[in-house]
Amino acid sequence: MYDFDQVINRASTACQKWDDLQKRFGVHDAIPMWIADMDFKSPPPVIEALNQRVKHGIFGYTSRPDSFYEAIIDWVNRRHHWQIDKKWIAPSPGILSALSLSINSFTQQGDKVIIQTPVYHPFSQIIKSLGREVVTNPLNLKNGRYTLDFDDLESKIDSTVKILVLCNPHNPVGRVWSLEELTMLGEICIKHNILVISDEIHCDLVYRGYKHLPFASISEEFANHSITCIAPSKTFNIAGLQTSCNIIPNEEIRDIFNQSINNQCIGSPNAFGIIAAESAYRYGEEWLEQLINYLQGNLDFVIHYFQENIPHIKVIRPESTFLVWLDCRELGLTPKELDEFMLNKAGVAMNEGYIFGVDGEGFMRMNIGCPRSVLEKCLCQIEGAVNFLCKA
Missing domain, CATH: 3.90.1150.10 (Aspartate Aminotransferase, domain 1)
Structure with missing residues (x-):
């Protein structure tokens, strides 16, 4: 215990x-x-792995071994029943950096990005800082439970809406979106050619009786119109080690994303973050x-x-x-x-x-x-x- x-x-x-x-x-x-x-x-397995790495005493430039990717693939399959491919994984220092790069790469100045409020506050800050317009699709609160408002969503969409940022599970209201809700949301976004960036950083911290469903796992079409952002940081309390990954099945979108990472010179991993993430996913369950x-x-x-x-x-x-x-x-x-x-x-x-x-x-x-x-x-x-x- x-x-x-x-x-x-x-x-x-x-x-x-x-x-x-x-x-x-x-x-x-x-x-x-x-x-x-x-x-x-x-x-403890994470702490022990970090201690062993410290004992080595040399902390030079680091690469990501195959075992790092394998640990992520196994975890996502085991915990969320989604079989992903190694080539889909595009690491980043954090989810917010991935969100910023994605918005900058897949929209132009003046384009619109939809968020579903009340929602994690850096979303709107990032969108505004990049010169894009925030469009809010407020959640409905009824009898102490929040739901998505699809009628409002449809009414807010025009040709300048390029991205919807989904928070799944939702921060701060704590909803785990259902298959029906995610399917309706995805179909609307597909119809209007809107890229879904799904922040799923809290996906492992789900209470009994609920089940997290990765948005991109629902269909191949959803997978090819989305970027899924996950990390071990919230799950295992290692946010300070800044290691996240983005699952991007669409090769064209993935290539653009990876090029943006390289252009910003933020692709090199944190030596301790790699060790902690792999150890957490392998031995932290x-x-x-x-x-x-x-x-x-x-x-x-x-x-x-x-x-x-x-x-x-x-x-x-x-x-x-x-x-x-x-x-x-x-x-x-x-x-x-x-x-x-x-x-x-x-x-x-x-x-x-x-x-x-x-x-x-x-x-x-x-x-x-x-x-x-x-x-x-x-x-x-x-x-x-x-x-x-x-x-x-």
Whole structure:
């Protein structure tokens, strides 16, 4: 059994989550429940493989061995029942760099890119920074569950829409999109010749009763009109090693993507990232299964705690990710007031809902990838602050 209850001091390790509190929030003593990494040690086989590599003592330019690709292929087949080919794999330092390169390569200035809000906030930042136009296709929220709005999507499409960025599983609302939903989405995109870039970085962190379905695995036609972005970073808590891969079955699209990687001189791998990724995919599955069980326990604890003690805040139950989307609209606070309330009254640093789009106003995103004792302390502080607010 792995000990996910262990509280590990991450202060003074150049850890963004803990050491950048002052820079990001203007405080130094809040409980950090924001950026999406977990406060758990990575799987022991990953740590051991890295230790062995360190002992070698030489850290020169590195290539990607066949075993690296084989580990990815085996993992995707075993976990997601998708048989991919080695030549389809196009590595990149991270998924956001892949997204930026893809938008730059497959669109022109002034072209439109669709995102489905509320959604991971760097998507819109990247699109705008490249001089492209963001088109929002807001998700529908009904009875505590988000769904895709296909009528709105169709109404937003014209000849200048070139790309749709899909978040599957979705960050921050936690949906695992179904076969029916993905099929309808894909058919619309095929009809309008829209390239789908599917961010599937959270695909391995799915709760019991749900199953992740890679968009490109549904049909050959979907595969040939998409780029699928995956990484071991969220799954095994190795984001700092910056190793991702993009699965691109279409040879023409893949060649353009790889040329963009080479043109930017970002194709060389991180020596430790290669070792960690391969070790995680080969030997980290038992650890992952126990992690998912622990996260499920955290999620159940959070939902019950809010229902029993903080009913003014509603939890949008995620089907995946270690991120929880909190509906705080009943508190009656403006977006800025809500941020200040959580930070200064509750002493908890979370991601502000509005950064995920206007559809996120009145919400907060909380990271539950931490020991339960830390989570309990966080919830107790929120409870005390909310009780004081409601009595005022």
